[in-house]
Structures are given as structure tokens and as C-alpha cells.
Amino acid sequence: DAKTTQPTSMDCAEGRAANLPCNHSTISGNEYVYWYRQIHSQGPQYIIHGLKNNETNEMASLIITEDRKSSTLILPHATLRDTAVYYCIASGSNDYKLSFGAGTTVTVRA
Amino acid sequence: GAVVSQHPSWVICKSGTSVKIECRSLDFQATTMFWYRQFPKQSLMLMATSNEGSKATYEQGVEKDKFLINHASLTLSTLTVTSAHPEDSSFYICSARPPGTAYGYTFGSGTRLTVV
Numbered sequence: 001d002a003k004t005t006q007p008t009s010m011d012c013a014e015g016r017a018a019n020l021p022c023n024h025s026t027i028s029g030n031e032y033v034y035w036y037r038q039i040h041s042q043g044p045q046y047i048i049h050g051l052k053n054n055e056t057n058e059m060a061s062l063i064i065t066e067d068r069k070s071s072t073l074i075l076p077h078a079t080l081r082d083t084a085v086y087y088c089i090a091s092g093s094n095d096y097k098l099s100f101g102a103g104t105t106v107t108v109r110a
Numbered sequence: 111g112a113v114v115s116q117h118p119s120w121v122i123c124k125s126g127t128s129v130k131i132e133c134r135s136l137d138f139q140a141t142t143m144f145w146y147r148q149f150p151k152q153s154l155m156l157m158a159t160s161n162e163g164s165k166a167t168y169e170q171g172v173e174k175d176k177f178l179i180n181h182a183s184l185t186l187s188t189l190t191v192t193s194a195h196p197e198d199s200s201f202y203i204c205s206a207r208p209p210g211t212a213y214g215y216t217f218g219s220g221t222r223l224t225v226v
Binding site: 034036038041042043044045046047048049087097098099100101102103 | 114116144146153154155156159201203205215216217218219220222
């Protein structure tokens with residue numbers, strides 16, 4: 001898996017958009033960008049993934065730069081329940097193992 | 111859909127005993143499952159890849175004789191921690207991926223193992 005770099009922590013205001021950056025400058029052409037989050041003492045939760053195009057689902061939007069060297073996860077309206085550790089992972093698509101880095105600890109404040 | 115069930119959620123065992131953790135894919139078949147371990151305030155560390163009908167592949171530094179993995183069916187993988195010691199106390203998590211590229215990997219809710 002390509003190495004990813006994320007900020008250690010971020011604070012966000014409740015109700016505002018949260019933009020979480022991730023650098024993956026060594027990502028290869030067949031590697032997807034995955035985002036997961038882990039709320040304390042739970043298993044990671046899948047958020048979104050993409051290859052080249054921007055993606056949106058009911059949880060978040062994923063913006064991938066044209067050169068694919070970085071991406072941004074956008075939580076459109078952060079709530080207190082979005083407080084978690086967010087992991088950005090670059091990995092292949094077929095039964096490739098996921099390697100977790102340290103992630104970004106996001107704290108949403110009222 | 112795409113649910114992975116893990117059991118038990120927590121377990122306490124005595125040193126020297128063995129503990130089995132089950133991971134089931136409830137609504138899809140998984141030829142491959144993954145086992146992770148997470149110590150407090152640390153990230154998830156991949157322990158092994160469980161392959162249905164064949165031997166598991168262990169990551170470097172993980173003792174295969176201590177962490178026995180069996181993937182006997184397309185919906186069940188088990189992790190047995192043998193001769194558990196207090197340093198094996200950790201949060202164990204499994205994952206699997208539904209077929210196709212529309213989904214990411216789905217994780218179980220984790221098992222908190224405490225060895226006393």
C-alpha cells in the first residue's frame with residue numbers, strides 16, 4: 001500500500017463542514033483511496049472510497065486531485081457523533097489488505 | 111447489507127488458556143478475511159489474512175502457532191489465541207469485503223480480550 005500522511009488532529013464546529021486532508025504522493029495507478037473512521041472501542045466504519053473521480057454518498061464526499069497525490073474527505077455538516085479517528089488508506093481493489101496509519105483524531109465541538 | 115459479525119464482544123480469560131474469536135460475514139461470502147489487533151491509543155495492526163480452504167498468511171512478527179486461524183467456510187473465520195498471556199490483551203478486529211468494487215471492507219465490532 002502507498003504511504004498516506006494525515007494531520008494528527010483537527011477540531012471542527014458542529015454544523016459546519018469538516019475537511020480532512022490526506023497526502024498519498026506515491027499512490028499507484030491501481031490503488032484506491034479509502035476512508036474509514038473508528039469511534040472509540042468500535043470496529044472501523046467504512047465511509048467512502050474512490051479511484052480517480054470525486055465521489056459522494058450519504059455520509060461524505062471525497063475529492064481526489066487530478067494527479068491523485070492527495071485527497072480531501074468532506075463531512076458536509078459535522079455532528080458530535082462524527083467525533084472519531086479518521087483513516088485515509090491507499091490500497092488495491094481486490095482482496096488487498098488495508099494498512100492503517102495513525103489517522104486524524106477529529107473532535108467536533110458544540 | 112455487507113455486515114460482518116464478530117463474537118464475543120469481550121472476553122476475560124486466565125493466563126495459559128485459549129480463547130476463540132469468531133468472525134462471520136452475514137450476507138455475503140468471503141474467501142478472504144483479515145484479522146487486526148489494536149492496543150490502546152494505537153492504530154490497527156494487521157495480523158494475518160485468512161483464506162478459505164487454505165492456510166492463513168501471517169504478517170511479519172506474528173506467531174502463527176500462537177494465533178491460530180481457521181477459515182473453514184465462505185462465511186466464517188476463527189482466530190484462536192492459544193496459551194494466552196497478559197500481553198495478548200488487546201482489541202481484536204476482523205474484516206472482509208463484499209464482492210465487487212462498490213463496497214469497501216467491512217469490519218466487525220471487535221473483541222476486547224483481557225488476560226488475567
